[in-house]
Amino acid sequence: MIASEPVLRGIAANPGAPLAVLLRLLAPEAAAAWPVFVRRRFPDEFVEAVLGSPGAGVRKAIAGNPWLGDDHCLRLAGDRNELVALRLASGRYAERRPRPLSDAVLELIHLGPAGGTEGYLTRSEIAGELYSRGALTGSFRRRMATHPSFELRRQACYFIDELGEAQRSALLDDPDPEVRATARRNHLPEVPTAEELAGAQADRERVYWYSGRPVPPELFEAAVADGHADSLSRNRHLAPDQVRRLAAHPDPQVRRSVAGRSDLTAESAALLAADPDPDVRLRAEVEPVPRRRAQTLVLNRVDGFAVPIDHPWMFVRPVDPPALDWYLACARSPYPLLRRAAATCPDLDAETVRLLAADEDREVRLLLALYHPDAPPGLLLEAYLALPEHRLRLRLRPAFPSRRLPAELVRHDDPEVRELAAADPEFDGDPAALLADPAADVRRAAAANPRTPAATVEALLADPDTAPELLEGAAAGPHLTERRLHELLDRAGVPR
Structure with a gap:
């Protein structure tokens, strides 16, 4: 008997699975596939079907997908189940999404949809989750300070010292007494005795x-x-x-x-x-x-940079960021510290990105790879090899290289690096060797690689002794036709 759960996960990961196959995965019998819904980009028609599903579990599964567009995120933010809305900003993939959530989405998650919600979390608990996960962009935190909702203004008081002077003064004199008290408590704490x-x-x-x-x-x-x-x-x-x-x-x-x-x-x-x-x-x-305090904060963030912990707050832009001209001047400074500060600005032009990508200071290059959405593929790979804690974030970048990778990666000591080679559809090596790799993730990627022969894939799917990771990889392979995928779903007990 072939285990069905790895096969379901593989079908969900299969980039060639047609819509009719994917829609069958929405059934409760295919729930084992739902964790994969955050790991790849799906066609809009499938996302629409998930958002229309009556089951909150499947909606929650897709909400953590980092490739969702703004329209889909806005609909999920208005979900009557707060856990669905919160999942937009939580989870390994959501917290490392290539683009931050829009201000409209963050506002709706904070305030909730009209007509109330299902009451799993209070709005204060949701706000605390968003803040702790670094989901609040600098622009949204600026808007919070002057928002019509007193609750958002009260929450802005917790980072009051990051705001500009006018916004700080406004919160300290807010018409709402609770907002005023929170602002004064955070900005003007009492002297300890x-x-x-x-x-x-x-x-x-x-x-x-x-x-x-x-x-x-x-x-x-x-x-x-x-x-x-x-x-x-x-x-x-x-x-x-x-x-x-x-x-x-x-x-x-x-x-x-x-x-x-x-x-x-x-x-x-x-x-x-x-x-x-x-x-x-x-x-x-x-x-x-x-x-200027904003510039000092940026410089202190990169001062002594080595290998930072991958925490979402590391990538949250300041509420009151320095001007772009300052970053551009820093990029051409003889001081590495200033160039490192420049590398954290995601708004740099293409010429400045090319300049910093070739910087002699390794930390400048690595920071650019982490922060700039248009960092070149070669630099993303360099950062992937140097910064293991940031690998998921780097792989979610559209420019991350997946083809024609250096041949020596397949012999790397780190299995996460060998997995890149195992997944490379233009890998120039022996697929059979990767199918026998000591690391399960490498074997899974090798089984899903287009270069693995169709006969090998079918043999893996037919053998009851096939390891789960090889089953999952085989079910994700591009050799499988729509008819074969439906057969696998039938065998797993998923209704048509």
Whole structure:
């Protein structure tokens, strides 16, 4: 007896499966195929059928697909089942979608469709999920601050310090008392007392006080003496004399952190520019004072870039981003740090992209691959090899190379790299060797490769001892006709 679940997943992944075959996968008997609905681009007719399905489970399955168009996303955002709407922004594939969700979609997910919803989640819970997953674009967060809905304005208060001065002032004086209170609590936190600090149960609680609350002079000196200078160096509430005090701290890491502040005075900046540590001097030199906070935030994001964790928040644009001209000037700077900042701008023109793609600094090239939608295929492959944590995000890019890949990839130690070669329809090698690869994902890709002979595919589908990953790959192969795919569905018990 051939296992049906791998075959169903393979049919869902089969790029040649006609609409009539795909529509049979909407039946509850084919639910094993639904997780695949996020892994590939589907024809609009199929997506339309899914959106019209009465089953929330199948609608939720397609909602995480990163290739959905704005119209389909808007309809899913208005789904009466909040879990369907939320799935637009959640899940491995949705969180790494090549294009962010539109402001209209995000607004509808936040506020819900007219007439109410099924009540699985509160709107506050949904907002928290969207925020934690980095789904809120910079443009939408700007709109939240002045939105007619008091609830969206209240939520904007949680990132009030990222907003421009006019929007901050408006929230602090908002006509709604709850919005005003939330804005003031987040923008003007109370000064901690000595009693609060003495009652802190763990060192991390003191880190919170020292990094995020105004610190009076007597507590500041005590905190420095107790070894909390690093936390203090990130505190936006410090007075100029306190910043100056930390700029002369004996720990170069503390001075390095101070050199990345947006509120440096000319005196502190001059002190840091003459620092004995070259890293401190460099950070002070690349950004003259007076500084613009938006530019400082971008520079600090890429300062010391190595291999970042793949978290969606890493790719959220600032609420108040620097002007494009600043990024373009950075791209032509002799300082690698400024060129790295330029590489995070998705709006760079083609000439600047070509310039940065050939940059001598490896981090510049890798950042460009991660951030720019038009990064060239060769650079995307370079980043794929160098940044394992970002591989899914890179493979979702339309320009990611899938054909004529370097022959040596098939001998790579990493199975995720060998899988690329196994899936390459122009792979110039022995398919049988890849079908016997130690890694299941490589074997699955090899079984689905057009270069695997049709006879081999049929033998895999007919053998009751075929491993699940080979069954799945064989069912995804392009050799299978519509009639054969229907036969496989019949055998799996999926109704016509």
